[in-house]
Amino acid sequence: MSVTASSPADRSRAWGADSRPEGLPPAISPDTLHAPLGKLPGGWELSVRAFRCWLVMYRRTWRASIWSSILGPLFYLGAMGYGLGSLVDAHGTASLGGVSYVVFIAPAVLAVHAMNTALSNSMFPVFGAMRWNSIYLAARATMLRPADINRGHLLFITMRIAMNSACFVIVMAAFGLIRSWWGVLLLPASVLLGLAFAAPVAAWTVTLKTTTPMNYIIRFGSIPLSLFSGTFFPISRLPAWIRPLAYATPLWHGVALCRSLALGTVTAGSAAIHVGYLAAMAAIGLWAGARSYRGRLYV
Amino acid sequence: MPEVLVRARGLTKRFGGFTAVDGIDFDLRAGEAFGFLGPNGAGKSSTMRMLGCVSPPTGGELTILGGDPVRDGAAIRARLGVVPQEDTLDAELTVRENLLVYGRYFGLGRKLIAERTDQLLDFVQLAERANDMVDPLSGGMKRRLTIARSLINEPEILILDEPTTGLDPQARHVVWDRLFRLKQRGITLILTTHYMDEAEQLCDRLVVMDHGKIAAEGTPRELITRYATPEVLELRFAPDEQEAAAEKIQDLIPERSEVTADRILIYEADGDAFLERVHAAGLQPITELVRRSSLEDVFLRLTGRTLVD
Amino acid sequence: MSSAPESEETSAGPVEQEVRSTSDASDFSSFPGALGLRLIERHARFYRRLWLVVASGAAEPLFYLLSVGIGIGGLIGTVQGPAGYPVPYREFVAPGLLAVSALNGALNDSTFNVYGRLKFEKLYDSVLATPLGAQDVALAEIGWAVVRGILYAVPFLIVMAAMGLIVSPWALLALPGAALVAFATAAAGVALTTYMKSWQDFEYVVLVSVPLFLFSGTFFPLSVYPHVIGLIVEWMPLYQGVVILRDLVLGAPTWALLWRAAYLAAIGALGMAVAGRRIAKLLLV
Numbered sequence: 001m002s003v004t005a006s007s008p009a010d011r012s013r014a015w016g017a018d019s020r021p022e023g024l025p026p027a028i029s030p031d032t033l034h035a036p037l038g039k040l041p042g043g044w045e046l047s048v049r050a051f052r053c054w055l056v057m058y059r060r061t062w063r064a065s066i067w068s069s070i071l072g073p074l075f076y077l078g079a080m081g082y083g084l085g086s087l088v089d090a091h092g093t094a095s096l097g098g099v100s101y102v103v104f105i106a107p108a109v110l111a112v113h114a115m116n117t118a119l120s121n122s123m124f125p126v127f128g129a130m131r132w133n134s135i136y137l138a139a140r141a142t143m144l145r146p147a148d149i150n151r152g153h154l155l156f157i158t159m160r161i162a163m164n165s166a167c168f169v170i171v172m173a174a175f176g177l178i179r180s181w182w183g184v185l186l187l188p189a190s191v192l193l194g195l196a197f198a199a200p201v202a203a204w205t206v207t208l209k210t211t212t213p214m215n216y217i218i219r220f221g222s223i224p225l226s227l228f229s230g231t232f233f234p235i236s237r238l239p240a241w242i243r244p245l246a247y248a249t250p251l252w253h254g255v256a257l258c259r260s261l262a263l264g265t266v267t268a269g270s271a272a273i274h275v276g277y278l279a280a281m282a283a284i285g286l287w288a289g290a291r292s293y294r295g296r297l298y299v
Numbered sequence: 300m301p302e303v304l305v306r307a308r309g310l311t312k313r314f315g316g317f318t319a320v321d322g323i324d325f326d327l328r329a330g331e332a333f334g335f336l337g338p339n340g341a342g343k344s345s346t347m348r349m350l351g352c353v354s355p356p357t358g359g360e361l362t363i364l365g366g367d368p369v370r371d372g373a374a375i376r377a378r379l380g381v382v383p384q385e386d387t388l389d390a391e392l393t394v395r396e397n398l399l400v401y402g403r404y405f406g407l408g409r410k411l412i413a414e415r416t417d418q419l420l421d422f423v424q425l426a427e428r429a430n431d432m433v434d435p436l437s438g439g440m441k442r443r444l445t446i447a448r449s450l451i452n453e454p455e456i457l458i459l460d461e462p463t464t465g466l467d468p469q470a471r472h473v474v475w476d477r478l479f480r481l482k483q484r485g486i487t488l489i490l491t492t493h494y495m496d497e498a499e500q501l502c503d504r505l506v507v508m509d510h511g512k513i514a515a516e517g518t519p520r521e522l523i524t525r526y527a528t529p530e531v532l533e534l535r536f537a538p539d540e541q542e543a544a545a546e547k548i549q550d551l552i553p554e555r556s557e558v559t560a561d562r563i564l565i566y567e568a569d570g571d572a573f574l575e576r577v578h579a580a581g582l583q584p585i586t587e588l589v590r591r592s593s594l595e596d597v598f599l600r601l602t603g604r605t606l607v608d
Numbered sequence: 609m610s611s612a613p614e615s616e617e618t619s620a621g622p623v624e625q626e627v628r629s630t631s632d633a634s635d636f637s638s639f640p641g642a643l644g645l646r647l648i649e650r651h652a653r654f655y656r657r658l659w660l661v662v663a664s665g666a667a668e669p670l671f672y673l674l675s676v677g678i679g680i681g682g683l684i685g686t687v688q689g690p691a692g693y694p695v696p697y698r699e700f701v702a703p704g705l706l707a708v709s710a711l712n713g714a715l716n717d718s719t720f721n722v723y724g725r726l727k728f729e730k731l732y733d734s735v736l737a738t739p740l741g742a743q744d745v746a747l748a749e750i751g752w753a754v755v756r757g758i759l760y761a762v763p764f765l766i767v768m769a770a771m772g773l774i775v776s777p778w779a780l781l782a783l784p785g786a787a788l789v790a791f792a793t794a795a796a797g798v799a800l801t802t803y804m805k806s807w808q809d810f811e812y813v814v815l816v817s818v819p820l821f822l823f824s825g826t827f828f829p830l831s832v833y834p835h836v837i838g839l840i841v842e843w844m845p846l847y848q849g850v851v852i853l854r855d856l857v858l859g860a861p862t863w864a865l866l867w868r869a870a871y872l873a874a875i876g877a878l879g880m881a882v883a884g885r886r887i888a889k890l891l892l893v
Contacts (some may be wrong), residue, residue: 028329028330028484028485028486028487035364036365036378037364037366037374037375037377037378038374039374039378040373040374041406043407046373049403049404049406049595050404052403053400053403053404055405056392056396056399057389057391057392057400058399060392061391077386087607106567133389133390133391134385134387134388134389135387135389137383137387137390138351138387138389138400138401139404141351141353141376141379141381141383141387141449142376142377142401142405142452143373143374143376143377143404143405144373144404145372145373195428259385298353298354298355299348299353299354
């Protein structure tokens with residue numbers, strides 16, 4: 001176990017190295033060592049590289065998620081919209097603005113579906129990429145910066161939201177639940193809503209040490225939100241003291257926006273408020289994400 | 300004289316109140332294999348993360364390939380390869396897909412990645428497993444895959460944090476062999492280890508780290524010559540006899556001796572000769588061994604502790 | 609919209625500390641599955657630390673009661689009740705949600721957590737090295753899931769009483785009724801989980817539990833369906849559970865309730881048997 005040779009040349013003789021190593025990268029020449037550091041690609045190029053890697057992984061798992069991505073909201077629409085709807089319509093739909101119950105809730109189901117897609121992609125997958133399967137750590141060792149890693153993942157999440165929302169919008173159209181040409185904006189509206197959730201939540205999730213806070217957010221955050229944001233009954237039915245709380249949530253803005261687009265009751269003023277609110281949430285989330293990802297990755 | 304690729308002066312890393320790396324200096328020259336030898340908690344991994352530009356130094360200067368790791372970190376990382384201590388492979392992808400994903404991070408084209416994947420998998424001897432999932436691979440294979448992955452961008456410096464920890468002896472020798480061939484091609488290696496045999500066999504120069512500081516620096520041979528004698532005599536006595544035996548041995552005036560929990564180590568130029576004197580003094584050790592000294596002995600001399608607690 | 613999968617168990621302590629020495633166990637050795645009580649005890653100790661999570665699990669049906677029962681209820685008015693006269697919608701929906709709360713409570717602990725323990729935590733391996741057998745393990749897991757179901761149902765019952773939604777003294781039987789629903793769910797859950805191969809298979813759990821939740825007469829009476837579909841829904845265990853609880857709470861029990869209860873009990877017994885056999889097969893290789 002002793003070292004009998006002292007110089008690298010001697011040691012290569014001791015190892016019996018051959019002169020034809022196979023499969024190796026080419027030898028480093030002194031010229032490459034003198035090369036100055038290259039410039040990084042600008043803009044979103046690095047983020048797109050991170051996004052493409054999520055696509056490679058999605059190629060393996062897309063089949064498994066198809067059922068919950070598409071069937072879940074359809075079941076809700078069927079049970080609540082048509083099942084419960086038959087009871088509501090029999091009683092009278094004046095408080096719904098005169099439309100049948102299923103038409104009233106369909107845009108809300110779209111909005112909730114966008115929110116759920118955003119949350120289910122920005123919570124456990126972000127946590128897992130940090131702590132379980134080290135996807136972020138692997139990317140960190142390359143030329144990607146924390147902001148690129150954050151935005152790359154958000155690009156992928158946006159794609160998922162868009163895909164899920166598109167499926168539901170097609171169903172809405174097929175069942176005649178879209179009453180206005182403004183309905184073509186339903187897809188970008190739900191993507192904006194999803195991003196308004198995904199960006200801040202991802203920025204938060206990456207800082208977590210255990211999964212418990214996420215379970216609380218789901219139980220005490222997203223479930224009551226999805227039930228009380230004017231989704232299944234008009235928000236006017238909520239007690240007056242709780243209404244301001246509902247107005248402050250992104251989901252209410254998303255529901256109101258989608259409903260006004262589907263029913264054709266949208267006005268410039270209301271749309272500006274809703275879109276502005278959601279865009280602000282998304283922008284804050286992006287800004288926070290760059291900072292929190294950096295804090296977690298560059299320790 | 301080969302060019303200096305990495306220069307550290309007074310490099311420090313603190314986490315809150317705890318100082319992991321305490322003002323170390325070193326130079327890394329092109330084409331050499333440079334080792335950081337030390338026990339767990341010595342600050343080796345923190346140093347590797349600073350070199351990998353993913354951990355900002357708290358103090359001192361660090362220059363890598365002419366750039367500053369905090370300002371130019373991403374650009375430097377484009378020319379580094381990193382083999383971390385825990386494999387950060389994606390267990391739900393295949394071997395080939397892991398290399399694809401990593402190569403895409405560097406902006407390499409698909410065709411180029413495919414070519415390099417074939418070459419690299421040949422190099423690490425994983426070509427037959429190219430389309431297998433990563434999860435069922437053995438620890439040694441995963442480590443070889445991580446090495447292959449770290450080479451996808453043809454780095455100039457390869458950083459390896461404990462490359463063979465946790466591998467069985469067979470796997471370790473394969474990894475050493477691969478790393479040695481890389482060295483032949485001119486790639487500069489930085490590695491950390493707490494295995495003295497790994498440090499001796501792979502490293503051209505190394506530093507001994509303990510509690511965040513550098514205790515010694517030099518080639519393995521230099522360190523052994525400087526801090527240990529050519530030979531070591533290891534004696535084992537019955538537990539109740541050890542103390543008395545140690546005293547008697549002191550009377551024989553050895554060049555240096557250490558008493559550890561289970562052995563007495565005697566450092567002499569000629570171990571056999573001293574052993575005869577031990578027998579002549581009437582001592583009957585249970586086991587006796589004369590061996591050449593190693594970095595383990597260097598470490599014991601420098602810090603008073605063994606490398607592996 | 610459906611219950612979030614809970615994986616609060618991130619580490620399972622070794623069970624050897626909880627299982628006492630053989631000399632203690634021999635006192636109970638004649639009682640079948642008694643050793644399984646030890647395993648339930650171990651779970652109870654673990655979850656005492658997470659009492660808040662358990663308590664908060666009861667919040668979900670409460671949210672549904674408020675939003676669907678009262679919020680939408682105002683848009684509906686009354687529906688035909690089991691006793692033959694119209695009842696306010698919220699009185700109609702509350703017992704259904706009670707059944708669902710028992711089901712939810714039992715579901716996570718009989719599926720996700722069991723799978724996690726089977727695959728990753730090697731808890732069962734260490735347990736089976738003790739005097740416990742595979743049937744005891746199955747019984748214990750089912751038993752714990754039933755306890756969890758009851759823990760979700762009790763707060764909901766209290767809320768129902770506080771909101772004046774309990775109409776009849778027959779409602780005293782609602783808690784055993786909810787336990788029966790939990791039992792059927794737990795047994796079926798554990799049995800089916802033993803057949804799962806990977807985490808992707810849990811899509812099926814969601815795929816089954818969400819429509820079950822929505823379409824089993826919880827939110828609207830069977831009369832809403834076309835006749836044929838209604839006949840199919842009658843075979844759903846949750847529907848039978850909902851009907852049992854609704855009849856009891858609203859004071860319209862019939863002898864048919866005994867058949868319905870027997871149906872749920874039979875599913876539970878079948879699940880228990882299958883689970884015991886499957887766990888034995890999986891672990892004692």
